[in-house]
Amino acid sequence: MSAADRADDLSMNETPYPPLPVLREVVQDGAALLNRYPDRLSGALTAGLARHLDVDPGTIIVGPGSAGLLQLMVQAFGPKPEVVHAALSFEGYPLIARNAGATSVAVPMDGHRHDLSAMADAVTDRTRCVLVCNPNNPTGSVLHRDELTAFLERVPADVPVVIDEAYRHFVTDRGVPDAVDLHRSHPNVCVLRTFSKAYGLAALRVGYAVVPPGLAMAIRMMGIVFLTGSLGQAAALRALEPDVTAELERRCAAVVEARTKLAADLRGLGITVAPSETNFLWLPLGDKAAGFAEAAARAGILVAAMPDRGVRVTIGSDEANARFLDFVRSLDR
Ligand SMILES: Cc1ncc(COP(=O)(O)O)c(C=O)c1O
The missing domain is CATH 3.40.640.10 (Type I PLP-dependent aspartate aminotransferase-like (Major domain))
Incomplete structure (x- = not known):
């Protein structure tokens, strides 16, 4: 699957960033x-x-x-x-x-x-x-x-x-x-x-x-x-190594900023969002969880549903987060 195909996979708690070039080099050299x-x-x-x-x-x-x-x-x-x-x-x-x-x-x-x-x-x-x-x-x-x-x-x-x-x-x-x-x-x-x-x-x-x-x-x-x-x-x-650590810290800080924004935007739409200290958000949707995840999938966005409990949404790229928010806005609630 290409990187583009996976752009809106918000189900696995992966980082939205591509691997750092220095780490790709290590893997290529190791070959x-x-x-x-x-x-x-x-x-x-x-x-x-x-x-x-x-x-x-x-x-x-x-x-x-x-x-x-x-x-x-x-x-x-x-x-x-x-x-x-x-x-x-x-x-x-x-x-x-x-x-x-x-x-x-x-x-x-x-x-x-x-x-x-x-x-x-x-x-x-x-x-x-x-x-x-x-x-x-x-x-x-x-x-x-x-x-x-x-x-x-x-x-x-x-x-x-x-x-x-x-x-x-x-x-x-x-x-x-x-x-x-x-x-x-x-x-x-x-x-x-x-x-x-x-x-x-x-x-x-x-x-x-x-x-x-x-x-x-x-x-x-x-x-x-x-x-x-x-x-x-x-x-x-x-x-x-310190150079990689510094870049990863920047990336994590950006994920935290995006998390704060997405949580606030979702709350603004009337969605309950649990406080999160991770790279994902928990939406305790109860019996609506499965239907929500299915509708998201039809809109091209994968989220992780725990039936009758809620939905977990990974913080993705800014574009993916915006598409997820558009999807939520489009729901007839
Ligand atoms: C809480 C927790 N522990 C462990 C893992 C396993 O991660 P990995 O096997 O990739 O190190 C995950 C993966 O989602 C996780 O969420």
Whole structure:
């Protein structure tokens, strides 16, 4: 599919920007060594991430996208049978729990936010791990430092708590903690991050986790020998350099500006929009969600519908956002 064909795909939370030229170059150069197996420990990228985050390299695992890595983590955390997470949260969690032979304990939300108190109540001696999505997909909400710390105090120290920060780069709320800091004070905290969203490297499948050193080897041993390809490792390592970081920060700031504008415009049209700290908006349309998404598709705009709950709309290019707004204006409501 060409880039133009995908211009109005607002369903996948991808960046609207094309890959940075320096990262394309790294991938093109890497093609010269396609006959070679990748570094199975992602040594250079792991060392680069350790410097970037100021953590011990032994706590970092690089994996095949953060979803693929989470799958290995939940398998490695076994054998207890239950994985606690919020509902409505990332749709991959129940699937990952099931694939790892666990039962998913989906704890109802408090409005658009995780109900951390109910989640702590759901932790028992059957709990394999807890998954916390901050900011949350699909509702865009955030959890603050004090409430997360209070939650962590209630979870037994031998139960891993994975804080999934896939959308961290789009957060402007200063009350939201860096989960790596929480990992320093609470060793059972595992931080999950991705190069797919703000870094715009979704096709390369690179994610990483910061985990207790005692768990790192067990997680690595769960996977097939080669977790992440060479091109992904090289592009992700280059993406940590200051010139790329500066450009990505500019891009994220532009996405945040577009998010603020689109949310205000939609509210101006009478649409309820949940506060968002991500690169998408959550429209809690309830039983109108499916019909709305179908009408959007007929208008050439793809959005993600969660039937009977709402619709998630990725912040796209200015043109795509304007077309989405025109579509909403055209609706007979
Ligand atoms: C909250 C969350 N976590 C993880 C992922 C997985 O991303 P990836 O596997 O591309 O790193 C996604 C993708 O949409 C997500 O929304």
